[in-house]
Amino acid sequence: MNLCVKVLTLDIFFAVTAPGLEPFTALELSRLFPDLASAPVDSASSPLRPLPGGVEFRGGLAELYRANLHLRTASRVLARLGMPFLARGFDELRAKAARLPWEKFLTPRQPVALRVTCHKSKLYHSDAVARTLASALADRLGQPSPLVKADEEAERPPQLVVARLAEDRVTVSVDSSGTILHKRGYRLALAKAPLRETLAAGILLASGWDMHSPLLDPFCGSGTIPIEAALMALGIPPGINRRFAFMDWPNFDEQLWQELHHPSSIVHGRAAAPPILASDRDAGAIQMARENAERAGVADCIEFSCRAVSSITPPPGPGWVATNPPYGRRVSEGRDLRNLYAQFGNVLRKKCPGWHVTVLCSDPVLLGQMRLELDTSLALINGGIRVRIGRGTVK
Ligand SMILES: C[S@@+](CC[C@H](N)C(=O)[O-])C[C@H]1O[C@@H](n2cnc3c(N)ncnc32)[C@H](O)[C@@H]1O
Incomplete structure (x- = not known):
């Protein structure tokens, strides 16, 4: 089968990321699935498409399991439920949504959390859309599924279904990750x-x-x-010690998961990390x-x-x-941090000449205090605050 035909027969997945991280998730996916990266990227059927808020990619169960296990920058991986469809009224929504293959992912009476967003659509009341989708799900599975609240931080959250209405086009996706992916399981403190x-x-990916x-x-x-950094250098998958929502799906392939999760299928980084x-x-x-x-097993x-x-006493470099550092709105609120950033710049010039430097900070003025030539074009959101990543070399 040629690559274009093969790609169209695959399922569509969406790796959700925090705004600004999309290029890094795309980079990770292209390293994980080099075949996808080599296909053309400009058409709607492209196997790897960075979009605002995430990266769309195509594959089968193996790609879905591997994405959850290996992606370091994604928050969750969604699986599209059937194809998007048009709906301008609730009856139409219910009839068309009942044709979706819900049974691949859900069992009758399983509690479901529905997250609906409506944008420029005739159906704009998200709660009413959620209730209609729940009716469609009951039509399809023959029994009602209780609607519950989403809880993405919980250890075993209810199955999340995400529906997006944009210009009357309805896209329904099922979350395959469960607990949000930043929860690797190592950080309790x-x-x-x-x-x-x-x-x-x-x-770390932005730092190069x-x-x-x-x-x-x-x-x-x-x-x-x-x-x-240590997990990356050693090639330890971030999801190695956690469970995922897809493990509860009726189509869960335990044997495939065991194979992909087995140490022999995990491409290891180095035997030892650098300093x-x-x-x-x-x-x-x-x-x-x-x-x-x-x-995390990397102490x-x-x-x-x-x-x-x-x-600080850096080892022989140059390194990264x-x-x-603290920035006003979260740590040391109200304190003048300009001296700390100026001092940091001085320390780097004295002790780390030639080193690469990458600094996350909300305030370009603070970054300016370091008196390094930093590229601050990369903006991200951290804890609801717009932040910048400053990148450069210590001269
Ligand atoms: C924003 S927090 C870093 C958070 C960290 N990335 C994490 O994931 O937990 C900034 C840290 O800088 C530390 N700090 C503040 N002033 C410092 C200084 N002069 N020297 C070294 N550490 C300092 C604080 O104790 C705080 O832990």
């Missing part, structure tokens, strides 16, 4: 203003770290950036970071120390600094 694991992985050179995080807090140094001036944060790294790869940024 949280310091002040912790980063989501998915964003920490995004910072080669996974061979030293990596330094002098404001490590609960250790998210160094832990994600990864993590420090913070707060002893409590370092203690939490150590405990998190233990749970041996990270050198933790309790120290202020002024007394990837970090998330």
Whole structure:
């Protein structure tokens, strides 16, 4: 079968990401599925399409399972339920939605959380759309499914179904991930203003770290950036220790999952990670970071120390600094942080000449205090706040 025909027979999936992370999720998918990346990217049937809020890709169950297991920057992976359809009235919505193959993913009477968004559509009342979809689901499965609230942080959340109405076109998707993917299972202890694991992985991908050179995080807090770096360098899949919603689907292929999850099918990175140094001036944060790294199984790869940024001792480089210093609205609210950023810039010039630096911060003025030439074009959302990633080289 030629690639175009093969692609059209595959299921459609959507890896949801935080705004700004789409190019990095696309990069991860292209590394995971090189065949998809080699196909043309400009048509609607392209097998790998970055879109606002995520990346659409095509595949079968193996690709769906591998995406959940391996993607470091995605928040969840949705599976499209049938093809999108037009609906301008509730009767039409119910009749057409009842033709979707719900039984592939849901069992009768299973509690379902429905998340509906309506945009420029005749049907604009999202609760009424959710109730109609629940009726369609009952028509299809022969029994009603109780509607429950979504709880994406829970350990075993109810099955989430996402429906999007845009210009009367209805797209229904079933969530395959369950608990949101940034929950890797290792981070129980949280310091002040912790980063989501998915964003920490995004910072590392944005930094261009080669996974061979030293990596330094002098404001490590609960250790998210160094832990994600060690997992990446060692090729440990972020989802190795967790369960996924697709494991409860009627079409779950246990044998396929066991094969994909087996250590022999996991492409490993290196046997040992390069030097990864993590420090913070707060002893409590370092203690939490150590405990998190233990749970992630990478404590041996990270050198933790309790120290202020002024007394960091980088290994021979050049290497990469990837970090998330405090920024006004989350840590040290109201305090003037300009001196800290100016000091950070001075320390880097003195101790890390030639190193690559990547800094996440909400405030371009603070980044400017570092007096480094930083490219700040990459904007993301962290905890509801618009943040920038500054990237450059210490000169
Ligand atoms: C935004 S938090 C980092 C969060 C971290 N990325 C995480 O995921 O938990 C900033 C950290 O910088 C630390 N910090 C503040 N001033 C510092 C200084 N002068 N030297 C070293 N660490 C400092 C704080 O203790 C805090 O843990």
